[in-house]
Amino acid sequence: MKKEHTTKNPLKKLSLQWRLTLIITLLMTVTCVLMYFFISNSAVTGIENLGDYVVKINETDSTPITFNINPNTLFAGLSDQVQETKDLFRTRSIIATAIIILLSSVGTYFISRRALLPLRRLSNEVNKIEAQNLSESLEVPDTNDEISRLTGSFNKMLSRLDDAFTAQKQFSASAAHELRTPLAVMQTNLEVFARKKTPTIEEYQEIFGMIQNQTERLSHLSEVLLDMTGIQSVERSDFISLAELTDEVCCDLASIADQKKVELIQEEGDCTVTGSYLLLYRAVYNLVENAIKYNHSGGKVTVKISQKKDLPAAHSKPADYALVEVTDTGIGISPEFQEKIFDPFFRVDKSRSRAMGGAGLGLALVNEIARQHGGQVKVLASSEQGSTIALVLPI
Known part of the structure; x- marks a missing residue:
């Protein structure tokens, strides 16, 4: 060779x-x-x-x-x-x-x-930066030259890296905690069961049921974690009718809605967007599923698709956006939690979320899918009579 x-x-x-x-x-x-x-x-x-x-x-x-x-x-x-x-x-x-x-x-x-002395000083300061001190900004020279602009740009990059590292640490810690909880439950119950000399059939059934529930919880959590890590690599070039996608979601969730005695309503309206059908299906699915879970028995979940000239909030460049609004008649969301609910592993009511099998990643996954498509997800309105969450996507 x-x-x-x-x-x-x-x-x-x-x-x-x-x-x-x-x-x-x-x-x-x-x-x-x-x-x-x-x-x-x-x-x-x-x-x-x-x-x-x-x-x-x-x-x-x-x-x-x-x-x-x-x-x-x-x-x-x-x-x-x-x-x-x-x-x-x-x-x-x-x-x-x-x-x-x-x-x-x-x-x-x-x-x-x-x-080149300022550049040499900048190099020395950059060499001192480690993962532990990303929050410490470099001193910007008061010269308004290339070195000054380079230092300012580097500080902005440091800030973004610090935010990403902090979010990664919090996500890892929360994921470890969520994985450790069912393992600890199984270990404790198995240790108690092992001390019994002659366990009954009912006790065997009870321990097997507990293991099955915790295993399902671990499996669900691992699937959601894999979904979140693989979002960026999914191709987003499908032409998607949001009405057809929402209709499929409602059909798939019809049985869960019947069990909860919640009526699913899809209003007339449609928009076509470009993206990943699988990811947007997951996003709408999670929004509707959440609306069903945290609804009252006999309540309603309404899905409305519309086209707007701008984002619901102030936006610098007017453009056409598709809105998928999911409205429920559930328990509502407190104003202080309306932004936090899209953070990974955040739960307004932890005990209730665990009882419903939630991992605190559903809305976080929706938020990440919206961000990868150039859009956003936000709470439009919320009260004791229910909430409206909108998935905003560029057309």
Whole structure:
């Protein structure tokens, strides 16, 4: 197998200061050499073009009298002196050019060193940043130059990374807690069951039922976690009729609604959006399922699809958006919880959520799906008579 040999640029191994010095030195050298040749040739040509005649003007007559005289006949050794003068001029020009280039190079080195000092300080500060101190911003120089703008951009990136790391830590801690709870329940019950010498059939059935319930809970939690981690890789190029998608969701949830004695209503209206059918199906499914779960017996869940010119809240650029509004007649959501319900593992009523088999990830998954499609999910209205949650998607 032949090895590929790639030509590497040796300048890339040098520091930015040395690269600037070498580049400016090269430019100075080319400039000085060109100036040397231009000035030297001009001076030498001027010396060589000295006149070989003397003109005498008659004061009484306007006609000049010209004498063609060779200067060498008048001044012995003049040509040698001219040649020496030209050689001396060239020598001094070369020495002066070399000195100018040398002084310019040294000056460039130290000036670039001073100019790059803020960048060197920034590099040292960046090297000190670790995962534990992402919240500490770098000091922005009060110069309004490229270094200042670079530092400001870096601080913004640090802030985004800090938010992402914090969310990741919270998500990992919450996921670990959710996974540990059913495992702890099973372990405790199995330890108690193991102490029994002659367990009855009812006790066997009870322990098997408990294990089955906790296993289902773990399985559901792991499926939701996998769904959340795989959202970004799903292709989003389907043309989707939201009315047909909602109709399929309502059909799939009809049995759960019947058990809860909740009426499902889909109002007339449709919009076509581009995205992933599977993901948007999951988003609408979770919204409707939540509305059924936290509804009163005999209540209603209404799904309305409409098209708006702008987001429900203030938005900078007017555009067409599709709204899937899910309205229930349930228990409502307190104002302080209306934004938090879309956070992973958040529950308004933890005991009730656990009793219903919830993992606190349903609305968080809806929020992530909406974000991946360039939209959002939010609570439009909520009271003791029920809530309205809207899935907003760009058309």
